[in-house]
Every structure is written in C-alpha cells, then in structure tokens.
Amino acid sequence: MRPDGDVIAAVATAWGDAAVAIVRASGAGSAARADNFFRGARPLSLETARRMVLGNISDGSEVVDQVLAVRFERGNSYTGEESVEIHCHGGMSAARRCLELFTKGGARIALPGEFTKRAFLSGRIDLAQAEAVLGVIRARSDAELASSGRALQGELSARVSELSGELTSLLAGIEAAMDFPDDVDAAEYADFASAASETGRKILVLLERCRVGMTLQNGVRVAITGKPNAGKSSLMNAMLGSDRAIVTDIPGTTRDTLDAVLMHRGLSVTLVDTAGMRESTPESRADVIESIGVERSRNAIKGADFCLLVADASSSLMDEDFTAAAAALEKPAILAVNKSDLDSVLTDGELEVLGNFTARLYVSALAGTGVDDLKDAIFETAMGSASPSDGMMATGRMVSALEEAACRAGEAAVVLGTPRRLDVAGSLLMEAGECLSSLLGRDAAEDLLDEIFSSFCIGK
Ligand code: GDP
Numbered sequence: 001m002r003p004d005g006d007v008i009a010a011v012a013t014a015w016g017d018a019a020v021a022i023v024r025a026s027g028a029g030s031a032a033r034a035d036n037f038f039r040g041a042r043p044l045s046l047e048t049a050r051r052m053v054l055g056n057i058s059d060g061s062e063v064v065d066q067v068l069a070v071r072f073e074r075g076n077s078y079t080g081e082e083s084v085e086i087h088c089h090g091g092m093s094a095a096r097r098c099l100e101l102f103t104k105g106g107a108r109i110a111l112p113g114e115f116t117k118r119a120f121l122s123g124r125i126d127l128a129q130a131e132a133v134l135g136v137i138r139a140r141s142d143a144e145l146a147s148s149g150r151a152l153q154g155e156l157s158a159r160v161s162e163l164s165g166e167l168t169s170l171l172a173g174i175e176a177a178m179d180f181p182d183d184v185d186a187a188e189y190a191d192f193a194s195a196a197s198e199t200g201r202k203i204l205v206l207l208e209r210c211r212v213g214m215t216l217q218n219g220v221r222v223a224i225t226g227k228p229n230a231g232k233s234s235l236m237n238a239m240l241g242s243d244r245a246i247v248t249d250i251p252g253t254t255r256d257t258l259d260a261v262l263m264h265r266g267l268s269v270t271l272v273d274t275a276g277m278r279e280s281t282p283e284s285r286a287d288v289i290e291s292i293g294v295e296r297s298r299n300a301i302k303g304a305d306f307c308l309l310v311a312d313a314s315s316s317l318m319d320e321d322f323t324a325a326a327a328a329l330e331k332p333a334i335l336a337v338n339k340s341d342l343d344s345v346l347t348d349g350e351l352e353v354l355g356n357f358t359a360r361l362y363v364s365a366l367a368g369t370g371v372d373d374l375k376d377a378i379f380e381t382a383m384g385s386a387s388p389s390d391g392m393m394a395t396g397r398m399v400s401a402l403e404e405a406a407c408r409a410g411e412a413a414v415v416l417g418t419p420r421r422l423d424v425a426g427s428l429l430m431e432a433g434e435c436l437s438s439l440l441g442r443d444a445a446e447d448l449l450d451e452i453f454s455s456f457c458i459g460k
Contacts, residue, residue: 007033008110008118009102011095012459018090023098024459025107026083026115031071034084037101038069044084049073057086057098064101065094079115080122113456117449120441127441127452128156128398134456135217135393143266147213147391156392159206160436166199167409167433171426178422193416196429200409203432207402210394212386217393219261219268220382223300225328226310227320231338234365235310236260236273239375264375266388271308272300298327306381307333308374309354313362314342317350325354334377335360341367397452398439405435 007027013020025033031045038044040055047053052068068087077083088094103109111117113134120130128151135148150156174192177184224232240260258273274297301307307328311321325333335357337346341364351360359377363370394402412428415421437443 007102007107008114009033009099009107010110010115010459011099012085012115013090013095015092015095016090021088021090021095023086023088023095023102024083024115025085025102026077026079026081026110026118027107028074028082030082030084030107033102033105033107034069034071034086036105037064037098038067038086039063040069044069044071047071049076052087057088057101059097059101064097065089067094067098078124079118080124081118110458111453112458113453113460116456116460117453120449125154126157127444127449128160128394128439129154130441131395131398131452132156132393133460135213137457137460138217140268141216141263141266143388143391144216144268144393146389147216148393150391151213151393156206156210156394156398157440160439163199163203163206163405164433164436166195166202167429167436170195170199171429171433174422174426174429178426181422184422189416189420192422192425193413196409196416196425197413199432200406200413203402203406203409203436206392207399207406208386209390209392210399210402212383212388212391213393214395214399215382216267216388216391219270220305220378221270221272221303222306222308222378223272223274223297223304223328223331224308224310225274225297225301225324227312227318227324230310230312230321231365232310233258233273235308235336235338235363235371235374236271238363238365238368238371239271262375265379267379267382269375269378269382272304274300301327301330304331306331306358308378309333309335309357311335311337311346311351311354312339313337313344313346314339316345317354321354329355329357332358332381334358334374334381336370336374337362338365340364340369401435401439405432405439408432408435 007025007030009023009025012022012024035043035045037057037059038055039058040047040053044053049071052070054066054068056063056066058064065088070085072078072083074080074082086098088098099109116130116133119125120127132148132151136145136152139145139148170192177188177192224236226232236258240262260271262269262271309325309328311317335351335354337351337360340362358381361370361374361377363374365371408428409432412425412432415425415428441449
C-alpha cells in the first residue's frame, strides 16, 4: 500500500495560548511548498534535512512571523514521506496564517489521523503501533503511558511477528507431512500438537498483557450500591478525598447516579454512586423520583465492570441489603462493611449469607479507616493477577484478534491430538496466522483504516 502522495498540512499542536505552535506538512514536494513563503538563509528544500533553521514566513511582502523550520527526507520522517515542520509562535494567528500559506501553495488540510495513516501506509509503522500513538496521546497515567509506549516502540508487533513465525514454520512442517501422510507416526503428531498448543499458550499470555493495557486505557466503572444510609456517598467521598457526593442522614438522598473519577495506581476508576436499592412503591411524588433512581442504579450496575456493595456494620441485615446484594452480584462485586467505627452487629456468618464477593473489607468512611485498602481491592479486582508493568496497549480489535488466534491454535492442537487430521489442523493454524496478521493491519480494508484513523486528532 502506498500513501496518496498529495501534500497535506495541519496544525499539530493544540490551538490556544502557548509558547510554540507547530504546523506540519507531508507529501512529495512539501519542502518546495514551504519555499514559497519561508525566508531563511537558503530555501528550506536546500537545507540539511533534520536540522532546524531560523527564518521568517512571509505572505507576499508582509512578514507574518519569525519561525524555526525543519525538513525531513522521504524515509526519514514521521510519515515516511518528505515532510516539513514550521515552529511558529503560539496562539491562534501565526499558525493559522502559516497553514493558509501552505494551502495557498496547493497543500490540502489533513484529515484527522492522516499523518499517522500515511506512516502506516508507507510501512514505517504497523497498525498496532499506529493505534498505540493514540494511546500515548490519551494516556492519563504513567502506567497507561508506559503500556502505550511499549506498543509504540514495537514490542507488541515484535511479539506478534514472532508468534506468526512460529505458526508459519509449524504450518510448513504440517504441509510437508501432508505430502506423505502414511509416513507420519504418532510421535510426529504429538510434536505438532504440542507445538500448536505451546503457541496457543503464548498467544494467551500476550492476550492477558493486552487486556491489562486495555483496562489501563479504558479504566473501570464501579457501581456503588447498598441499602439507603449504608454510607455509599460517604464512602465515595472518602475514596475521592472530596465532598463530591451529597451526604445526609435521610435515607434515599442520592436519587440520581453520580459519577466521579478516581486515579489509583495509574488506573482510572469511575465510581458511580447509585440510589439506595430500596424497593419503593411510587405513592408520593418523592417516591416516584426515588423509584426512577432505583431503576437508574440497576442500569448503572449493568453498565459497570464490577460493583461495590456497601453494608452497614451498625445495623442488622435487612431485605434491602439482600436486594442490593443480588443486584450487585450480577457482576463481580466487593463487599465493604462500612461504619466499622461503631459497635458492629453483623457477624461474619451473616455476611456470608449475602453472597460470594471477590473481597470483603471493614471500612469507616467517617474515620477514613480501610479506605486505601478498599481502593487497592478495586485495583486488584480490575487487574486480576497481572501487573500494570506487563500492560501492552491494545484496542478491542486487537484483543478479539488475539482471542481468535489463541482459539484456533488450541483447536488445531486438539485436532492433531485425536482425529489427526493434518488438513483441518493446517487450515485452523492458517486462520490463527491471519488473525495475527490482521492485528498488525496487514491487508486491512480501507473502511477499517478510515474508522481507526478518524478517531485521531487533526495534525497527528
Ligand atoms: P447513603 O445513603 O448510603 O449514600 O449514605 P450516606 O453516605 O448519605 O450516609 C448516611 C449516614 O451515615 C450519614 O449520616 C453519614 O454521616 C453516616 N455515615 C456514613 N459513613 C459512616 C461511617 O463510616 N461511620 C459512621 N459512624 N457514620 C457514617
């Protein structure tokens, strides 16, 4: 695949007051386009590549701005094409005028993500790396940045290529054996089967790392539920370290859901404080509002990755606790036994009856005890046994491709084990290989590329 080739230009930095604004252009002839308006010691197209030079940009006889400019040769630039960057003064005006000077000279305004798309089309980066660029730009934590950085540096691509290579050589062995099926003995079948299952296992390891990367990138949504007055809002505030949720001692105060984002150990956790899970029969207007709240909290649980059930240590379990527990346990759920600063009336045995939770913690929103442990429990529930330092930025597309590849490799191992159908195993392994190739964007359809790159910002 080759890039379109026309010269595209865009402002690569955010608009607004800033020290510097960068306008970039890419495509054959982009330096010549800059020659039309850049006035330095020499035309930019004659300057040494990758060296910043000082000059002015001029519109006719009017000097628009004093700038630094640099040109990149084809094969040695972000896009892989000949390109140019003009570093103007920040703010809205200089960059806008500079962009106009490019378009006056025949460049067209770049589409979102078009520079990165060209980098992909010129073969400088693969699709996994291109998507990692977006991960780096959007990273909100060091852990997320590191996981995107690893993918951008090509660690994911290298691992995928390695696994592809394993599948290809296994496939070559199977195809050679297919020519003389009668000569294939049980030991050889066993070797093929164990090679297929070993590659499948390695794909699963990579998949786990990608899931961690995806969790870091997307964050998690945690619905906080429990009977009215258990201390859900207080606990949410204690975790956030602020008074984001309204706390009162009147049951049923949180009638709508309330979202707030907590960053913990590099993971973005959206806490959703839901209305109390009290079954209300709408008699008064206030009850109608509360029953809408209950409906919303059910929806909040549906939309959450997991739940946090808050129980009140100072009061016996009520029907409302069981209603809330049943709703929470539709997802993996953590149990926080709140108000542990007061005399506890709840025994472990009673709490067992509430159901199976991934963790049970005794906390006090009021005293702040156990709150950090609770945040850790949320983090551990989200991450499983994986460490964020294993994370590899991935999108849903990549994770599905890996899941499918692992599945096909596993099936091939089974087929090589008992029915011993070399042809079936061969086509399963071929499909596994195709999934891995699709991850890197080999033979990607144009509409998939459009979908991916349109989510980028202009100028990237
Ligand atoms: P929600 O209806 O579940 O959101 O409960 P709130 O957060 O509004 O709290 C209900 C009442 O319990 C308020 O009066 C809080 O001050 C009180 N409360 C919340 N957490 C604790 C706690 O850990 N200890 C004690 N003693 N009181 C608490």
